[in-house]
Amino acid sequence: MLLVIASLWLPSCRKAAAPSPSTASTATPAAPAAPGAGQPAGAAPAIKPMPANIPPVVARVNGEAIERWEFDNAVKRIEARAGAPVPPDKRDEVLRSVLDQLIAYHLLAQESRARKMDVDDAAVEAQMGQIRGSFPTDQAFQQGIAAQGLTIDQVRQQTRTNLLVQKVIDAEVASKIVVQDADVSAFYQQNLERFKQGDTVHASHILIGLPQNPTPEQKTQAKTKAQAVLKQVRSGGDFAALARAESQDTGSAQNGGDLGFFPKGQMTPAFEEAAFKTKPGAVTAVVETPFGFHIIKVHERRAPRTAPLAEVGGQIKNFLEQGQREQKLEQFVAQVKTK
The missing domain is CATH 1.10.4030.10 (Porin chaperone SurA, peptide-binding domain)
Incomplete structure (x- = not known):
């Protein structure tokens, strides 16, 4: 509800996530408002x-x-x-x-x-x-x-x-969220279709970020730095160590740039194309996206399958917790408004 208001400065390489637990967004759409008095059922209230x-x-x-x-x-x-x-x-x-x-x-x-x-x-x-x-x-x-x-x-x-x-x-809100293992298992069994995966790739990256609406000079500086980091990687530098030291994707840098497995359609097009056409063990050239300049290392490719509960259980739990969070937050805001 309030996520668009917070200062979201941190860069990434992912597109907006699809509404499934494996790529669950951190926000859920608000329920439609009830029709106003005198309006026919189903009619949207006047704005x-x-x-x-x-x-x-x-x-x-x-x-x-x-x-x-x-x-x-x-x-x-x-x-x-x-x-x-x-x-x-x-x-x-x-x-x-x-x-x-x-x-x-x-x-x-x-x-x-x-x-x-x-x-x-x-x-x-x-x-x-x-x-x-x-x-x-x-x-x-x-x-x-x-x-x-x-x-x-x-x-x-x-x-x-x-x-x-x-x-x-x-x-x-956060202190009152409770999701049990039984809730996770039930959701998985009731939504098996959501866990069917096409081809996926496991990759890490190093991001040299760009601000919104970068100047040509900023783009040149960032690309030059990315090329220098790529040179270190190709000269035998440890990719994970360089990611921790140089990557500006704070969501993955501390993990050595590891993004885990991801399917087609989850990353920005240029990032996805480079990752899926690169052989396991190889490193891409510098890849430009709206977030900046990336160096991508591909670890593994995986064929289509249904992800097992043991693998997606944590993501399902996060998804269910976020649903509770949104609901309880709306209830708390409504309570505060009555004061």
Whole structure:
């Protein structure tokens, strides 16, 4: 529900995940709202139009302003995920949804502060350091936040708020999520079709990342660095060690760049093509995607099969936990709104 609002700076190579446990997305679509009074059953409720020109203060939540820069940044993140601007015929629907999520986000931050769940400066700066570390250089970081229409102070403010929101979610939502082994097994047996796999490949990668809307100079710098890393790999350098030291995909770098097995359709096209045409044990040339420049090492190819429960059980558990998380989060937000 609130995932599009959080600061999602970390680069990757995956496309949006398909809605199956083996590639489960971290968000689930909200249930459709009930028809409004006087509307025929099944009719969508009317969406309140958004102003043609968004004002400097978009809304107030218990007197706290939601400013235009925050609203605009949330919209930009949605557009970046979609890879396209908000369609004109969906403008009111999308912008109203963003505003509703921001209101919920501010309510959660206020609830966290009311419970005295303080976030100290050290925690904020540590998170800022992780954000900076996802960019190849400090200059790229500065340019990246400027492209988002943000200042350093605004990023720091968002970071502090994100940590506040996470604290109250951990206390009221995460601590109450329970998924038993029997739940995992039942889901697997009831959804065997979802675990049938086509050809898959096991690969690792090293990513030299790019900010959104990179300049030609940034692309040149990143590609040059990627080529230098590739030269080290081909000269006998340990791929996993280089991934831990150089890769800017923080989701895989600590594991030596290991992405596990993945099927066709899960990665961006250029990444997928390179991985599936490379022989096990080989390393690709530098591959460019919208996330940056990748060096890919292929470990193994696997023929079509049905993945066993022992292999996908952890992913199913995460999927079911996320479903509970979304449900409990919506319930908690509704509770906070009544205060």
